Amino acid sequence: MPSQQHKRYSECQIQRISAQEPNRKVESEAGVSEYWDEKNEQFECAGVAVVRHIIYPNGLFVPGYTNSPRLTFIEKGRGIRGEMIPGCPETYQSSQEAREGRQRFLDQHQKVHRIRQGDLLALPAGVAHWCYNDGEEPLVAVVLLDTSNDANQLDRNHRRFNLAGNPKQDRFETRPRGTEEKLERNVLGGFDTRILAEVFGVSIETARKIQSVDDRRGNIVRVERGLSVVRPPLTREEEERERMRGSQPNGLEETICTSRLRENIEDASRADVYNPQAGRLRSVNSYVLPILDFLKLSAERGTLYNNALMAPHWNLNAHSVIYGLKGQARIQIVNEKGEAVFDSVLRQGQIVIAHQNFAVLKKAVGDQGFEWVAFKTNANAMINTLAGKTSAIRSLPLDVIANMYQTTQEEARRLKYNREEETILLAPTSRSSRPQTAFA
Template sequence: MKLVDTMTFFLFFLLTLCVTSAVSVEAGGAPTSSQYLRHAGDLRELIKAEGGSVRSWGGALEEFPNASLGAGMVTLEAGFMMLPEYSDCHFLLYVIEGSAFVGLMSPVGIPTNARRIEQGDVFAIPRGWVSWAVNCGSSRLRVFAAWDTSEGHHRGECTHFHLAGASSTATAAAEHQKDTGSILRGFSKDLLAKAWDVDVSHVERLLRSQHGSAIVRLPSRSGTSRATCQDVVNQVADTWTKTSTISQLAMGLGDDVNGEQGPSSAFGLLPLPGGEHVYRLDRSSADVANKGGKLWLLNVHRMPALRQLGMGAYRLVLRPGAVVGPAWSVNAHHIVYIIRGKGHVQIAGPDGRNELDAEVRAGQVVAIPRFFAALKVASEEEPLEIISVTSSSMPLSSFLSGTTSLLKNMPLDVVTHAFNIDSELEEHFREKRREVTAILPQSHSSESQDLSTSFLSGSRSLL
C-alpha cells in the first residue's frame, strides 16, 4: 500500500511540473537562452588534427535575419603550419593568446601581408585571398573567428579550397569533418604537367610528397627550432619585397598575345591590395576610458581593408559591476565572444519581449541582432572582457544612458508625456550619468569624464 501511495505521489508531482512549465511558456515566460547564447560545448569540429583545430558554432547564426554570419575558434600548436588555402567567406579573426607568422596573398598573387600576429591583434582575410600560418613560438595560438557566408557555395557554410595537402576524405567522413585535400588533386597529372611545362613525374612527386592535410607538423629542417622557422619567415618576407614579377603585377603589366611584355588587358580591373590587413587593437589607445573600464573601436577609418569585408570589431573591458547599455545597433548585427570573466547579458526585442536573460562567462558567444537592444553588466566579483565582431565596417549605435542617451537629449515635454511622468522625475534621470559615455561605472558618485573624446566624434559609431 505504501508503495502504491509513493508511486501515485510521484506521478502527481511529474504532472504538476509539466502543467506548471506549460503555463509558464504560455504566459510569456523567459525564453531559453540557446537561440542567442552558445556555449563552448556547442562547438562542432570542422578540422581536428595533432597540430590544431577549426571549430564552429554552426554555419550561420540563425537569429540574424537576412544575414549570413558565423563564428568559431581556431587553434594552431607550436611547430605546426596551416597549409595555404582560400575560402568563399570573409573572415575577421582576433588573437586571444599566442602568436604566429601569417601570410596573405591577393587574388592576383601579390603578397599583402607577411608578418607576425600576436595576442590582441585583429586579422582580416577577404574571400578568395590565399592565407597560411606558421607557429614558430613555444605556445598554442588561439583565435576567435567570425565570418560572412553571404556568397558561400553552400548556404550558411564556408567552403575552403586548399592548395596543398593529402586527401582526407575517409577520415573526414568518419569524424563528420570537412575534407581538406588539395584542389590540385582534381586535375589530371598530364594536363597539370602541360600547364606547368614539367614532366608528369614532377607533378606526381609534388602531389604525393605531402602526407598531411590542413594542419601539418613542420619538418626539423624548417620548424622544430625557432631559428630555422624564422629563416623560412624571413625568406617569405624577402620574396615579398624583391620579386620583380610581383612589382610588374602591381603596375598592371602582363604578357600580350605574342608573348611580349606589355600593358595587361585586365589593368584597372584586377583587385589590388586594400591596405593593411592586421591591426594591433589591444595595443592602440582606448577610445573610451573611465572608472567603468575601457573600449577599443575598430572600423573602416582605422583599417580600410574592412570596407571589402563589410565587418568591424570592438574590444570591451568592464570593471566589476560596470554596465554598457541599453543600446541597439542601427545597421549591424553583433557576435560577442566572452574572453575572460563573467557577467550578465539581457536582450530586449519588439513589444518589450525579453529575448535573453543569461549569466555569461569565458568561452561563450552571444548573438545580438540588429535593432535589438542589449545590456551588458560585469559581475560584482571580477571584470568582464569581450571581443565583438559586427556585420558593418562602420556600425552606428543608439544609447539610452550616458552622455549620448537619446532620452537625455530628447525634449523634456516629449519625455514627460511619452512616459506620463512629471518633470521632476524626468529631471532626476536626466541629471544622472552626464559625464560618461558608453561605459557606466558601478559607483553612483560623480564619475570621471572619459579620457578620450574620439568616441564623441567619428569613432562613436561602433558599439
C-alpha cells in the same frame, strides 16, 4: 531570385537565443579547428559563420581561401602570416653571391606579417593565406566569415578551398564501424595527375605529392625544424613605430597590394572610450582600417571591470557577433516586442549574437570582470545608447520624458542627468555592486 540582403532579413524569426559553443571539432597534426553551428537560427539570421583555430607551436596552417570576407581576432599567441594576393609583386627576396659576381635568388615571395595577441586581421573573399606559430604557446584565432556578403556568389554555407593537405572529417561525424576515415581533398587533388605534372613541369611523383593523396595531417601541419621564410628583423624601435602608426596613411596610393590588413586592438592606451571605474572600448571601422570598407565588416574590443555595465544600446546598421574572451557577463537582448530573447551569462569561449536593432545590456559579474570582441556586419557600424551623456534619452526634452513615462519632472530629470558625465561604459552604483548570485 531574392537578393542576399533579402534572404538575410527574411530568416530572422527569433523567439529565443542562447550562448553558443562550438559543436564540431576537426583535429590536425599540429592543431584543432572548432566550428559553431552556422545553421543555428541566430547565425542564419546574421548571415555569418564562426570558426576557432588553435595552432600549436611550430604548426603551419596550410594555405587556403574561403567564399566569404573574413575578420580574424588573435585571442592568444603570436606568429607570422602571409596573404597570396593576385597580381601583387614578390617584394621579399633572398639571394646569395654566385660565380662571376652574379646574384642568385634563393627565394622570393609576397610580404609576410608578424601577428600577435590583440590583432584584428581582414581578408577579402577568395584571397588565399597561410599562418605559422613561431611562439612557445598555442596561437588561438577566432574567425568570423560573412557568408551573406555580396562578395559571396555561392550559397550561404561556409566553404574553405585548401591549396594543400587533405582536411580530416570532424570527430563528431559518425561513420560505419570498419570504414576508413573520410578525407576531403585539396583543390589540386581533383585534377588529373598527369595533366598537373605537365602544368608545373614536374614528375608524376611530385604531382602526386602536391595532390596530398596520402597526406593525413589535416589543415594544420607540424614544421619539424622551424619555418624559414624571408622576413626583415624588427628592432624594438621599429615595433614601437609600427604600433603607433595606427591609422596613419602609408604614403602610397591605397591599393589591394599596399593596403593594411592588420590593426592591433589590444592596447589600452588607444581606447576610444575609457572610464577608470568601468572599463574601456575600442572600435575599428573603415576609417581606421580602410580595407574594411571593401569587406563591409568592422569590430570592437571591450573590457568591463567587475560589476560595471555597458549601457543599453542597439546597433543601427549591423549585427554584432559577441565572443567572450575573459570572465563573464550577464547579457540581456530584447527584441521589437519587448521580449528578452536572451538573458543569461556569457562566458569565455562562448558566442551570442545581438541582431540589428535588438537592444543589448551587458553587466560584468565575478572577480575577473568581462572582456569581449564583437564582429559587426557593417564597415561603419553605429550604435545608439539609452543611458548616459550621449544617449537617446539625454537628447529628449524633460517634459517629453515625463509624459512618455508618466513620471514627475524630478524623476525625469534624474533619468536624464544621473549619469551626467558617463557615456556608454557605466561604473557600478552601490546598489548594483551587490553580488549577482542568481546569474553567477
